[in-house]
Amino acid sequence: MKKQFVLTLILMLLSAYAGWYLSDMNWSHNRPQLNDDILAVVNDETISRSEFIEQMQLRGGQYAGQYHTVEQRKVLLDFLVNQQLMLAAAKTLGVDQEAVVQKIYRQAVVDKYLDQALNQKLAEIKVSSKEIEAYFEANRSSYNRPARRRAAIIFKKLPSDISEDDKAGVIASMHAIKQQALESEEHITHFGQLALEHSDDPNSKYQGGVIGWLIKSPQRAYKWPQEVVTTLFELSENGDVSEVIEADKGLYLVRLVNAENVAATELSQMASGIRKKILNDKQKAARQDFVSELQADAEIIINSDLLATIKPINPEPKINQKQPPAMPNEAGVQ
Numbered sequence: 001m002k003k004q005f006v007l008t009l010i011l012m013l014l015s016a017y018a019g020w021y022l023s024d025m026n027w028s029h030n031r032p033q034l035n036d037d038i039l040a041v042v043n044d045e046t047i048s049r050s051e052f053i054e055q056m057q058l059r060g061g062q063y064a065g066q067y068h069t070v071e072q073r074k075v076l077l078d079f080l081v082n083q084q085l086m087l088a089a090a091k092t093l094g095v096d097q098e099a100v101v102q103k104i105y106r107q108a109v110v111d112k113y114l115d116q117a118l119n120q121k122l123a124e125i126k127v128s129s130k131e132i133e134a135y136f137e138a139n140r141s142s143y144n145r146p147a148r149r150r151a152a153i154i155f156k157k158l159p160s161d162i163s164e165d166d167k168a169g170v171i172a173s174m175h176a177i178k179q180q181a182l183e184s185e186e187h188i189t190h191f192g193q194l195a196l197e198h199s200d201d202p203n204s205k206y207q208g209g210v211i212g213w214l215i216k217s218p219q220r221a222y223k224w225p226q227e228v229v230t231t232l233f234e235l236s237e238n239g240d241v242s243e244v245i246e247a248d249k250g251l252y253l254v255r256l257v258n259a260e261n262v263a264a265t266e267l268s269q270m271a272s273g274i275r276k277k278i279l280n281d282k283q284k285a286a287r288q289d290f291v292s293e294l295q296a297d298a299e300i301i302i303n304s305d306l307l308a309t310i311k312p313i314n315p316e317p318k319i320n321q322k323q324p325p326a327m328p329n330e331a332g333v334q
Contacts (some may be wrong), residue, residue, distance in 0.1 A: 009056030018068070030155060030274065031044065032045075032046045037049050037050070038076065039051075040077060040081055042081055042084040042085060043085075043088065045088070047077070047081070047084070049073055052073075052076070055076060055080060056073075058087050066315065070293040094180075118290050119287075121286060122283045122287075125279065125282045125283055127275050127278045127279050127282070132271050132274045132275055132278065133267060135274050135277070136270060136271075136274055136280060140265075143265040143269075143270050144262050144263060144264050145260075145262065145265060145316065146215050146216055146217050147215075147216045147233070147261050147262050148213050148214060148215045148216065148259075148260050149208070149213070149214050149216070149235070149256060149257075149258070149259050149260075150210070150213050150214075150256075150258040150259070151211050151212075151214060151228075151232045151254055151255065151256065152190040152191050152195065152204070152208055152209035152210065152211065152254070152257050153191075153195075153199070153201060153209050153211055153224075153252055153253065153255070154194065154199040154201075154209055155175060155199050155200050155204075155250055155251070155252055156173075156198070156199075156251040156252075157200040157249060158249070158251060168250060171244055171251060173198075174244045175244060177198055177253060178243075178253055180194055181194055181253070181255060182241060186239070188239075189207035189238045189239040189258065190207075190208035190209055190210050191208050191253075191255055192208045193208075194209075195207075195208050196208075200250065209255065211224070213318055216233050225245075225248065225249075225252070227245050227247050227248065228245060230253050231243075231245055231254050232256065235254070235255075235256035235259075236256075237256065238256055238257065238258055239255065240256045241253060241254070241255045
């Protein structure tokens, strides 16, 4: 019985030793070893020759003198080894799973995918001379330089509580100023000294009343009352002076300093810009088609009810406060 116990104990010890030994041998066997392709081993990870060459290409290897010496290549290898060590340590702490890291990773993957799947197609899109000419002809009027007028004004501010008699007196004085302007030297088409003496507009009175160029376009808005702008474009000859104009805050006289009518634009002046416009439109359409094809091959289910319950995480914007865009313009295609 005693012999049997001793024999059993010896067998158990031998089995344990054999297990430890075989385990150690298996661990050594599985650990990567240096060879003709493996340049370095960092714990259980490797840096291969091809990976190292790729890193040389990414880190300036195309420039003369880069990585020609062993010392230069050793610096890069040390960097890659340290990078692998820090990457492993970061994974141990779960850094690779943090939201900001995952966001950067996903965007890098998407950018690489777009570079391979979409950007080459975009680069192949062309715009012909016929397309440019056709677009110009269809939109010729929008390329013409619009008519514009350079104006001078005299402004008289009227108090809100002014009496009718006092208002009539100011209007009479404005008629007198107009007459003086018309009697000035023929080559003078602004109000000159009269603006300095009589105008209540501080920005123009020291410049003969001149307020600059105004363009006749419904898209343009000016600080001057619409009555002033409209009257200006009704004047035909340089030096013409309007009748007294009554607006919300006071009375105006408007004088036409200089006029330029609509100027036609030639195709040669706009061809480059039109080419870019058509190209951008074509590329935008190609991006939309690209996303639509991805969506067509996918099963997408949206929980609209749940989406509606999600509350904003920031306060309401202040009035007129500009907000940054919340989403990419092209539904994921940057």
